[in-house]
Amino acid sequence: MALRHAVLAALLDEERSGYQLAKAFDVGVANFWHALPQQLYAELTKLEREGLVAGREVVQESRPNKRVFRATESGLTELRDFTAAASKPSFIRDDLLVKVQAADHVDAEQLIEQLGDRATAAAAKIELFGALLRQMRGDADEEEFLRTGHRIGPYLTCLRGLAFERETLDWCRRIADVLRTRHPSGSTL
Amino acid sequence: MALRHAVLAALLDEERSGYQLAKAFDVGVANFWHALPQQLYAELTKLEREGLVAGREVVQESRPNKRVFRATESGLTELRDFTAAASKPSFIRDDLLVKVQAADHVDAEQLIEQLGDRATAAAAKIELFGALLRQMRGDADEEEFLRTGHRIGPYLTCLRGLAFERETLDWCRRIADVLRTRHPSGSTL
DNA sequence: CCAGAATAGTCAGATTCTTGACTAGGGAGA
């Protein structure tokens, strides 16, 4: 039941359309939750029916009209209740880790390649999150922004995303090194 | 479809019962995949029907009998095919991050408390993973173990788990500090 | 002695998430 709360959290500070949400919740961007467009449109429909978000039609020229949503007072109440309740523990679920778990039994070169792909993706996210953070804090430095800034929630989750991707990048490189040392297969030094 | 591969990966090196798997895939322990007992028993049934794992009854005294499983040759092939295919990108999905995203709109003290809870859990996992790593590498130091060790797959995923939990712990503390600075509410310094 | 935890599973039902397709108009590049 947390998708709805993630959506509410995203609609607190600004109005967004389902399409905009879909882009924010995309795998390549999301820093606090991930979901597919279909889930988001469905959830918005439910949230609106329950009065937790309010929608508004925006007529546009030269592109399709859209409906934008904002969290209502009762949406905020719902989110506060959610915050008051215990958080579920987070856990790891990652294809790549499964492959590494089986590292001693599978093709090392394939694994190294996949670690490289993941590293590339992580590097892209690091760039993205770095830019996002700079944009959010504006002229202030981080300490100052976090002390006095206006809206720090998104900044804090973005910091988490950044740390996570950095960790991913380091780990991928380290593991690839270990595997290369054990299997000097390519011999293309 | 990755649960089956996670199970196969767990049954490569040693026989395990569903019950043992269930404990290894528990939220508090899992370092490469998480699943509930029900899922694991169901998956084992399917895997055995498809010949990817082989089960064997073990009669026990003073406790219920059990069935232990091991990956078969065709299970290993399946896992190799899985390794050859591209990995799905990993993503974040965490209640606590949703709450932090909404930090500017919810009760700071509750948030700080939850960050503390998560930090405690992370510290416990750090202990656990540290002990696991020491046990796996035995007398060797890490570099040596990773160069010459026998089975490094589980070690590598455990390293990832450890790094992740350390990152979680640091982040929780940092965010709690930030929130305390902005809301010197308790005034119980 | 009795309660509760650990071992070792099973079943049904609901919810959530993913896959894949489909509509429709406008702008940009080859």
Next chain:
DNA sequence: TCTCCCTAGTCAAGAATCTGACTATTCTGG
């Protein structure tokens, strides 16, 4: 001009996951 991508959504079906309950036996702590 033709095609592809972007905006902005919708629908259906299936797979994966979670909630919650239920059966047995044995060992352990109070």
